[in-house]
Amino acid sequence: MFEALQIDSPYQQLIFEGVLTETIKEERVMVTFTVEGYFHYVMGEVIEKQTEGKGVEALKDLLENNQLRGITEGVEQCLVKDVEKDDLARLMWLIDEGGKALETSAYPLAQAFLIHTIERVMDELLADPSDNDIEVLEKAIETLESAQRHDKVQTLYQLINNSIDPNNFKNLSIIIDSIEYMDHEKGIKSLIKLGNLIGKYKNKKQQQVLLQEIGIQFLNKDDYTNAEIYLKKSIELEKEIKNKNSKKKLTLGRTYSYLSSLWIEKMLYEKALKHYKEELNILLKDKEKEEKNLALVYNNLGYLYSCLYDSSSKNIYLNKAKKNYELSLTIRKKIFGKNHPSLAIAFNNLGLLYSNLDLIKSEKFHKKSLEIRLKIFEDKSPTDISYNNISLLYSKKGDLHSAINFGEKALLIRIKEFGFNSSKTSTSFNNLSRYYYELENYKKSLNYVKNAIKIRKKLFGPLSLKLASSYILLSLIYTEIKQYKDAINYESKALKIRLKKLGSDSLKTGLCYYNLGYLYHQRGDIKKAIRNYKKALKIEVCNLGIENSETGDTFFAVANLFLDNKEYKKAFKLFFKRLFKQSRFWWFPI
Numbered sequence: 291m292f293e294a295l296q297i298d299s300p301y302q303q304l305i306f307e308g309v310l311t312e313t314i315k316e317e318r319v320m321v322t323f324t325v326e327g328y329f330h331y332v333m334g335e336v337i338e339k340q341t342e343g344k345g346v347e348a349l350k351d352l353l354e355n356n357q358l359r360g361i362t363e364g365v366e367q368c369l370v371k372d373v374e375k376d377d378l379a380r381l382m383w384l385i386d387e388g389g390k391a392l393e394t395s396a397y398p399l400a401q402a403f404l405i406h407t408i409e410r411v412m413d414e415l416l417a418d419p420s421d422n423d424i425e426v427l428e429k430a431i432e433t434l435e436s437a438q439r440h441d442k443v444q445t446l447y448q449l450i451n452n453s454i455d456p457n458n459f460k461n462l463s464i465i466i467d468s469i470e471y472m473d474h475e476k477g478i479k480s481l482i483k484l485g486n487l488i489g490k491y492k493n494k495k496q497q498q499v500l501l502q503e504i505g506i507q508f509l510n511k512d513d514y515t516n517a518e519i520y521l522k523k524s525i526e527l528e529k530e531i532k533n534k535n536s537k538k539k540l541t542l543g544r545t546y547s548y549l550s551s552l553w554i555e556k557m558l559y560e561k562a563l564k565h566y567k568e569e570l571n572i573l574l575k576d577k578e579k580e581e582k583n584l585a586l587v588y589n590n591l592g593y594l595y596s597c598l599y600d601s602s603s604k605n606i607y608l609n610k611a612k613k614n615y616e617l618s619l620t621i622r623k624k625i626f627g628k629n630h631p632s633l634a635i636a637f638n639n640l641g642l643l644y645s646n647l648d649l650i651k652s653e654k655f656h657k658k659s660l661e662i663r664l665k666i667f668e669d670k671s672p673t674d675i676s677y678n679n680i681s682l683l684y685s686k687k688g689d690l691h692s693a694i695n696f697g698e699k700a701l702l703i704r705i706k707e708f709g710f711n712s713s714k715t716s717t718s719f720n721n722l723s724r725y726y727y728e729l730e731n732y733k734k735s736l737n738y739v740k741n742a743i744k745i746r747k748k749l750f751g752p753l754s755l756k757l758a759s760s761y762i763l764l765s766l767i768y769t770e771i772k773q774y775k776d777a778i779n780y781e782s783k784a785l786k787i788r789l790k791k792l793g794s795d796s797l798k799t800g801l802c803y804y805n806l807g808y809l810y811h812q813r814g815d816i817k818k819a820i821r822n823y824k825k826a827l828k829i830e831v832c833n834l835g836i837e838n839s840e841t842g843d844t845f846f847a848v849a850n851l852f853l854d855n856k857e858y859k860k861a862f863k864l865f866f867k868r869l870f871k872q873s874r875f876w877w878f879p880i
Contacts, residue, residue: 337368346380353390362394369398373405378414385415388422396429400437403430408445416453424460438670440707447471451480456487459496466503470510473711474751477511485520498527502545512750514552521549547590559598566591581621585632588618589639596643608647615640631672634662641679649687656680674703678718681725690725697722713756716745720760723767732767739764758787765805774813781805800829 341348349365369381381398384391402411415423427450434442447468456462466484469477481504488500505520525545546569550562570587573580595611598604619636626632641655660676667673681696701718708714723738739760746757761784768777785802792799807823810816 337364341368346383349380349384350387350391353394362390366394366397369395370401373398373402376406378402378406378411382414382417385422385426386418386420392422392426393429395426397433399426399430400433403434403442403446404439408442408449412446412449412453419454421458421460424454424464428464438667438707440671441709444471444709456484459491459493459500462487462500463503466500466507469507473748474511474754477507478513478516478751481507481511481513481516494527494531498524498531501527502548506548509548509552512754512756514556517552518549521545521552525549550590550594554594554597557597557601559594559601562594563591563598566594581625585618585621585625588614588621589636592618592639592643596639600646608643611643612640615643629662629665631662631666634659634666634672634676637662638675638679641683645679645683645686649683652683653680656683669699669703671703671707674700674707674714674718677703678721681721685721685725685728690729693725694722697725711745711748713745713749716742716749716756716760719745720763723760723763727763727767727770730770732771736764736767739767753787753790755787755791758784758791761787762802762805765809769809769812772812774809778806778809778813781809795829795832797829797833800826800833803829 337349337352341352349368352361353365369384372378372380381395381402385395385399399411399415415427427446431443431446434446448471450464451468451472454461454465456465462484466481469480469484472480485504488497488504491497491500501520501524505517505524508514508517508520528545546565550565553559553562553565566587570584570591573584573587592611592613592615595607595614599607599611615636619633619640622630622632622636637655637659641652641659644652644655656676656679660673660680663673663676677696677700681693681700684690684693684696697718701715701722704712704715704718719738719742723735723742726732726735726738743757743760743764746754746760750756761780765777765779765781765784768774768780781802785799785806788796788799788802803822803826807819807821807826810819810822
C-alpha cells in the first residue's frame with residue numbers, strides 16, 4: 291500500500307501536487323491519473339524554461355497579468371523546481387511582494403523546509419522580516435502538518451520561538467502556537483509573559499483571538515486555572531464586539547467548546563452540557579447550517595453523555611451517548627462516504643462507549659476504526675489511537691499479551707511521529723507499564739512508568755493529574771516488591787497533587803488515603819494507617835454512601851486495624867455500624 295501523506299518520493303510528490311489521486315473503493319487503494327494535476331505539472335516545466343534568465347519579475351507578471359487557467363499552480367511548480375536546485379532567491383522575492391505571489395509560495399516553502407536545513411531557510415526568510423513572512427510561514431506549517439511531518443513542525447516552532455520578536459499581532463500569534471512544543475515550566479512562564487502583551491493592541495478582535503489562543507495553550511499544558519481565565523476573557527470580549535452575524539455566534543460557540551473541554555477535565559459535566567446544547571440550537575436554527583459542524587457537536591455531546599454515564603451509571607446517559615454518536619456517524623457517512631478519517635473517529639468513540647458494556651461490540655467498532663485508518667494512513671498517526679484503544683480493550687478481556695502487542699505498535703508510531711517527549715508517548719509508556727505490572731513483570735513495568743513520569747513532569751509540571759496517576763502506578767510496583775518506603779513516597783506525591791487539583795472530597799483523593807493506609811499497615815505504623823483509612827472512609831461515605839461495597843471494604847480495614855491494635859471497643863463499633871448500616875451515627879469519635 292502507498293503512503294498517502296508523506297512527501298518523500300516522486301510518487302508522493304505527484305499525489306501531494308494533485309497529479310495523482312488516491313481513493314479507497316471496497317478493499318483496494320485506487321490511484322487515478324488527474325489530467326488537471328498533470329497539466330499544472332507540465333505548466334511548471336514550461337514556465338521554468340520560458341522565464342529562465344528573465345528575473346523574478348517575469349513570474350510576478352505571469353501571476354498578475356496572465357489569465358490562462360492553471361497559471362498560479364504552474365508558477366508554484368516552477369518555484370518547487372527552484373527549491374530542488376537549491377535556489378531560493380525567486381521564492382523569497384515573491385514572498386516579500388505579497389498579494390497573489392504569497393499564496394503561491396506556501397507549498398514551495400514547505401518543500402524547502404523538507405529538502406534543506408530549516409535554519410538555513412529561516413535565515414533567508416527572516417532576513418528582512420515582515421507580515422508576509424509570518425503569513426506564508428503559517429501556511430507552510432499547515433502544509434507540513436497535513437503531511438504529518440511533526441518532526442519538521444517541532445523544529446520550526448522551536449526556531450520561531452527563539453528568532454521572532456512578538457512586536458505585532460501576527461508575530462505574537464505564531465509564537466503562542468509554538469508554546470505547544472515547549473516543556474511545561476518554560477511554556478507556562480512564556481504564556482504569562484505573552485499574555486501581558488495583549489493589552490497593547492487597540493483592535494478588540496485581535497485581542498479576542500490572542501486571548502483564545504493563549505487559553506488553548508494553557509489548556510494543553512494542563513493549567514486549568516489560567517486556561518479558564520483566558521478563555522472566559524475571550525468570550526466576554528467576543529460578546530462586547532456585538533456582531534450579530536450568525537457565523538460570528540458560531541465562532542463564540544467554538545470558543546465555548548474549548549472551555550467545555552476544560553469543564554469535562556474538571557468533571558463539571560453539567561456546565562459543558564449546557565454549552566453544547568446551546569451550540570446545537572444555534573446550528574439547528576442557522577439557515578446555512580453546515581452538516582460538518584452538526585456532526586462535530588453531536589460527537590461532543592456523545593462524549594459528554596458517556597462521561598456522565600461513567601460517573602453515574604445511569605442508563606439515560608448511556609442511551610443519549612449512543613444516540614448522539616450514531617447521529618454524528620450518520621451525518622459523516624452521508625458527507626464523506628464509508629471510508630474517511632472522520633468516520634474512524636466516530637467508530638473509535640463508539641468503541642470506547644461500549645468498552646464498559648459489551649467487549650465484543652467494542653472490539654468490532656475499534657477494528658472498523660483501525661481498518662479505515664490503516665487504509666488511509668498506514669502505520670502513522672492517527673492509527674496509533676486505534677492500536678492504543680484496542681490494547682486497552684484486550685487488557686479488559688484479560689489478554690495481556692495481545693494488549694502489549696497493540697500497545698507496542700502504538701508506542702512505536704508515537705515515538706516516530708511525535709518524538710519521545712510527547713503526551714501520547716507518555717500515555718503509551720504508562721499503559722504498557724500497567725500491562726507488565728499485571729503480568730508481574732515488575733522490572734519492565736518499572737522501566738516503562740519511569741519513562742512516563744519523566745515525560746509528564748517535563749510536559750505538564752509537578753502538579754499534573756496525569757503525573758499523579760503515574761506516581762500511583764509506581765507506588766503499586768514498589769508495594770509488590772516490598773519497597774514500602776518508596777511506595778509511600780510516591781503515593782504521598784500523588785495525594786498532594788490530587789488534593790490541590792481535585793480537593794479533599796474527591797474519591798480519587800480518597801483512594802490515595804486508602805493506599806497509604808494499607809502501606810503504613812504493612813510497615814507496622816498502625817496509627818498512621820488508621821489516620822489515612824479514616825480519611826478515606828469519610829470521603830467514601832460522603833460520595834458513595836455507607837452501603838457501598840467500597841465503603842464496606844474500608845470499614846473492615848479500619849476495624850481489623852483496631853483489632854490488631856487490641857482496641858476491641860472501637861473495632862466493635864465499626865463492625866456494628868457497617869453491619870446495621872446506621873449512617874446517622876457516622877460522626878462517633880474513633
